[in-house]
Amino acid sequence: xKCRCGRRAVYYxxxxxxxxxxxxxxxxxxxxxxxxxxxxxLIRPGDRIAFALSGGxxxxxxxxxxxxxxxxxxxxxxxxxxxxxxxxxxxxxxxKAAKKLCKELGIEHYVFSFKDxxxxxxxxxxxxxxxxxxxxxxxxCGVGRRYVLNLKARELGATxxxxxxxxxxEVQSIIxxxxxxxxxxxxxxxxxxxxxxxxxxxxxxxxxxxxLREIPEKEIxxxxxxxxxxxxxxxxPYASGIRFDxxxxxxxxxxxxxxxxxxxxxxxxxxxxxxRKASVFKEGEILKCKKCGEPASGxxxxxxxxxxx
Amino acid sequence: MIAIEVxxxxxxxxxxxxxxxxxxxxxxxxxxxxxxxxxxxNGEIVPEDERIKNGDKLKIMDVVSGG
Numbered sequence: 001x002k003c004r005c006g007r008r009a010v011y012y013x014x015x016x017x018x019x020x021x022x023x024x025x026x027x028x029x030x031x032x033x034x035x036x037x038x039x040x041x042l043i044r045p046g047d048r049i050a051f052a053l054s055g056g057x058x059x060x061x062x063x064x065x066x067x068x069x070x071x072x073x074x075x076x077x078x079x080x081x082x083x084x085x086x087x088x089x090x091x092x093x094x095x096k097a098a099k100k101l102c103k104e105l106g107i108e109h110y111v112f113s114f115k116d117x118x119x120x121x122x123x124x125x126x127x128x129x130x131x132x133x134x135x136x137x138x139x140x141c142g143v144g145r146r147y148v149l150n151l152k153a154r155e156l157g158a159t160x161x162x163x164x165x166x167x168x169x170e171v172q173s174i175i176x177x178x179x180x181x182x183x184x185x186x187x188x189x190x191x192x193x194x195x196x197x198x199x200x201x202x203x204x205x206x207x208x209x210x211x212l213r214e215i216p217e218k219e220i221x222x223x224x225x226x227x228x229x230x231x232x233x234x235x236x237p238y239a240s241g242i243r244f245d246x247x248x249x250x251x252x253x254x255x256x257x258x259x260x261x262x263x264x265x266x267x268x269x270x271x272x273x274x275x276r277k278a279s280v281f282k283e284g285e286i287l288k289c290k291k292c293g294e295p296a297s298g299x300x301x302x303x304x305x306x307x308x309x
Numbered sequence: 310m311i312a313i314e315v316x317x318x319x320x321x322x323x324x325x326x327x328x329x330x331x332x333x334x335x336x337x338x339x340x341x342x343x344x345x346x347x348x349x350x351n352g353e354i355v356p357e358d359e360r361i362k363n364g365d366k367l368k369i370m371d372v373v374s375g376g
Contacts, residue, residue: 001356012356019356056374221372222347225354233374247373251344 011222015259022226029223033065033211040191042209043160045075050158050206052149053080053102053109055094057224058164060101060231062212066162067105078162079108081152083145086114086121087236094232101231112152114144118307125307126238137238140306147303151294153206165210168217171261172246174268179242183275190272204288204295216261311363315339318371326361333357335367347372 001009007021013028020028037043049070053059063080070076082098084091095111102109115121122144126137134140153161173189193208212220224231253260288294289301291308311328314321315335326335332348336357343357349368350359361367 001358008353009356010354012358216344218344218347218372221370221374222354225347225370233371235371235374248342251342254344255342 010226011219015262025219026223026226029215029219030065030068032215033062034069036191036211036214037066037069040209042191042211043070043076045073047159048077048079048157049209050149050153050156050161051078051080051107052145052161052163053082053098054164055082055096055098055101055232056164057231057233058166058169058212058217058220060097060164060229061220061223062162062164063101063105063107064227064229066211067107071105079110079156079158081149081156082109082111083148084111084113084115085141085144086123087238088121088123090234090236093234097230097232101229110152110156112148114148114307117148118144118303120307122238134306136241138241138243141238143302143306147294147301147307150204150206154204158206161206161208163208163210164212164220166212166215166217166220167261167265168247168250170210170213171250171264172243174264175246175250176242179246190269214262214265311361313361313364314366315369316367317341317369328363330361331357332359332361332367335361336369339369341369345373346370 001012001019003009003019003021003024005021005024007023009019010022011020011025012018013020043049049066051059051063051066053063067078070078080098080102082095084095098111099109113121114125118125122137122141125140129135129137129140149161170189177183177189191210191213250261250264287296287298289296289304290299291304292301294301294303296302310325311330312323312325313335315324316322317339324335324338326338332350332355333343336343336346336348347354347370348357349355349370350361351366352368
């Protein structure tokens, strides 16, 4: 199979019927990220962007790709934050990869741990939650990570947080929210986190941007492999839950009907403005956790409810 | 029929398959969805539509990682 340039193809982009060589594939990914950034105005002069860096393929890819865009500019800054949840069989290796990448790119890197914030690691928490109503480690991990990331990014002067969420992540979240009947929550999805959240929480909440949102997970993995980037390929030992069923379901559809992931995303993006209009908050109403003062949806934030109770 | 070697998740396996098979057909034979993996043939990453021949060594790599 040959690329249109004549070189040997490494990848066949099925939904558009194009075979790509290494050079053309890498260029197509870089072009797509630039287009997502430009079309959604993800960054602007004066931004100081905190990159949520786990050391895995997606966060490493977005750091690398955005570094190419941001580093030549004097009107923007970037740094990386890694959250150590305390998963002893998994996280140390990924932190090592994250540190290495930041050193190679010359990017400031901060590591913050659950142990310091909540007094316990996720490994310790998982032993306790067997008797709780919420039993999925991912719930505790996700809430904790977002809490620490938002707080520390804000303290470090970030105007935005950049995550490595890819097309598969977004489509899975869209479907998961629909399955759970949580349509209003789905309004938070998008290339930039819903600003109505910012309206609700004011400057306490740092907006999140997702430059890889339109790139399939498989293409991110291929980008990393072709660039010979030394990242961690391990899967979290606690990874479980409905997301995995949804992932398999979506992948089966994509295999049979190439382009399904894109059509789900683009259709969803058309209805998001209507969902957001339905999430109306009173001007000036800022919701703060009674316990810690951080953004909350109720009287107490999820992090305090799940980690500090 | 032809014989190939397949590596997946640290395990190696020798398979006998039709000599007109593509990599995708091998994946289907193993119950693996092409959307979830990247495959190298004799050390080079290739599209799943590529045909294989006797003695080829395939390495199947998961794309799903992280948490």
